[in-house]
Amino acid sequence: MEKLRVGFIGVGGIAGLHHLGYRDNPRTALYAICDVDEQQLRRRSDEWGIEKTYTDYRQLLADPNVDAVEVLTPHHLHCQLGVAAMEAGKHVSMQKPMAVTAAECDALIEAARRTGRVFRVFENFMYYPPMRRAKELLDSGAIGEPLSIRIKVVQGSMGPGWQVPFRRWGWRFDPAQSGHGRVIFDYGYHFFNIARWFLGEVEKTYAWITYRPIRRELAERGIGFTRGVDHVVGGRVAPVDEAAIAGGNDVPEEWLIDSPAVAIWKYRDAEKYGSLEVNTSYDLLVRSRYTPEDEWVEVTGRRGFIWVNRCTSMLLDRPPVVMYRDGITTEFSDMETDWAASFVAGVQDFVDAVLEGRQPPLTGEEGKAVFQFCRAVQLSAREGREVRLAEIC
Numbered sequence: 535m536e537k538l539r540v541g542f543i544g545v546g547g548i549a550g551l552h553h554l555g556y557r558d559n560p561r562t563a564l565y566a567i568c569d570v571d572e573q574q575l576r577r578r579s580d581e582w583g584i585e586k587t588y589t590d591y592r593q594l595l596a597d598p599n600v601d602a603v604e605v606l607t608p609h610h611l612h613c614q615l616g617v618a619a620m621e622a623g624k625h626v627s628m629q630k631p632m633a634v635t636a637a638e639c640d641a642l643i644e645a646a647r648r649t650g651r652v653f654r655v656f657e658n659f660m661y662y663p664p665m666r667r668a669k670e671l672l673d674s675g676a677i678g679e680p681l682s683i684r685i686k687v688v689q690g691s692m693g694p695g696w697q698v699p700f701r702r703w704g705w706r707f708d709p710a711q712s713g714h715g716r717v718i719f720d721y722g723y724h725f726f727n728i729a730r731w732f733l734g735e736v737e738k739t740y741a742w743i744t745y746r747p748i749r750r751e752l753a754e755r756g757i758g759f760t761r762g763v764d765h766v767v768g769g770r771v772a773p774v775d776e777a778a779i780a781g782g783n784d785v786p787e788e789w790l791i792d793s794p795a796v797a798i799w800k801y802r803d804a805e806k807y808g809s810l811e812v813n814t815s816y817d818l819l820v821r822s823r824y825t826p827e828d829e830w831v832e833v834t835g836r837r838g839f840i841w842v843n844r845c846t847s848m849l850l851d852r853p854p855v856v857m858y859r860d861g862i863t864t865e866f867s868d869m870e871t872d873w874a875a876s877f878v879a880g881v882q883d884f885v886d887a888v889l890e891g892r893q894p895p896l897t898g899e900e901g902k903a904v905f906q907f908c909r910a911v912q913l914s915a916r917e918g919r920e921v922r923l924a925e926i927c
């Protein structure tokens with residue numbers, strides 16, 4: 535096979551960034567797309583010039599011209615679609631989080647083993663150039679043996695970022711579709727993966743999470759959904775969807791944001807520790823082309839420190855990567871910093887891996903380990919105790 539022909543299942547918001555990886559790419563072509571929302575399907579097929587469209591994923595999977603699929607749907611469908619795709623002989627790139635239960639993660643791992651197809655979970659932060667530079671520095675021993683990691687996450691209000699349609703938030707706050715936890719499970723999959731990728735396997739965690747009813751907070755501030763949701767869940771609502779919001783400007787009673795949150799953890803094989811702090815603030819403006827969220831990371835090593843100062847957005851006006859060692863501070867700015875670059879690189883790695891017959895990250899087992907980390911943090915906060923990741927099975 536010289537050129538990988540790919541089908542997207544789900545062509546909502548994030549599919550736009552995946553598509554960037556297929557434009558003018560000599561090694562792959564986006565051949566077919568599928569979505570149950572016919573309007574969205576038509577919009578994407580016009581925008582991207584894709585002729586093969588399906589409203590039923592089973593038809594896309596039956597198409598012999600499709601070599602591989604990207605699953606870009608709500609989380610509760612990930613396992614079902616991924617297993618069906620591998621059984622139909624397709625290689626699979628699965629958007630994070632891998633699935634919503636440990637049993638589903640196991641089913642995906644087993645399907646990959648049984649069918650011999652390439653299966654990877656796509657977590658884009660690990661393809662973000664500043665994160666990769668930090669990882670290269672760490673692996674080269676630049677700051678000596680790594681000892682600890684601190685991850686800071688903020689959600690604020692908008693700069694000129696994305697307009698996010700109501701329908702995209704709707705499923706994210708429905709535990710049955712999202713697997714529960716907009717911040718710690720959905721968004722959190724990224725930072726728990728980075729924590730693991732940088733320093734290794736995690737043994738146990740302790741966490742605190744505050745669940746805040748979004749509707750009450752908006753009412754207290756006298757702001758309606760279409761303005762207020764920017765602040766509460768990190769993303770603007772597209773005006774076109776205002777009419778679709780039931781009851782005017784209200785969000786459903788049961789929508790909760792799982793922030794602020796703090797988690798600490800211990801790595802498995804050494805006295806190494808990590809911590810995460812998440813805050814969501816109405817009053818914080820985040821300069822962003824995407825959702826008004828940003829993340830920064832500090833790794834401490836025996837000889838120094840590495841900081842990654844941005845990821846999703848451009849909140850801080852600082853070099854993307856800084857290193858301190860032996861009394862000298864070095865700034866690294868010679869890299870792409872737009873978050874979209876992580877999607878392009880992530881797509882490319884999947885395509886290259888399939889064509890070259892190698893396994894790209896995250897393997898099913900790695901994807902499950904990140905899943906267990908997210909769930910262990912949630913369980914610890916719920917039960918007020920230390921949780922070992924091995925309990926999540």
Ligand SMILES: NC(=O)c1ccc[n+]([C@@H]2O[C@H](COP(=O)([O-])OP(=O)(O)OC[C@H]3O[C@@H](n4cnc5c(N)ncnc54)[C@H](O)[C@@H]3O)[C@@H](O)[C@H]2O)c1
Pocket residue numbers: 543544545546547548549568569570571574589591605606607608609611629630631657658701702720
């Ligand atoms: N890497 C990131 O930073 C990032 C950011 C956003 C979303 N995501 C992930 O991408 C995935 C999709 O998120 P999104 O923001 O694009 O959501 P979205 O709601 O914008 O899009 C999901 C699309 O899936 C379609 N869909 C639902 N059921 C379907 C089915 N049975 N068959 C085909 N299509 C179906 C919907 O109609 C919708 O168009 C999720 O797994 C999410 O976690 C990742």
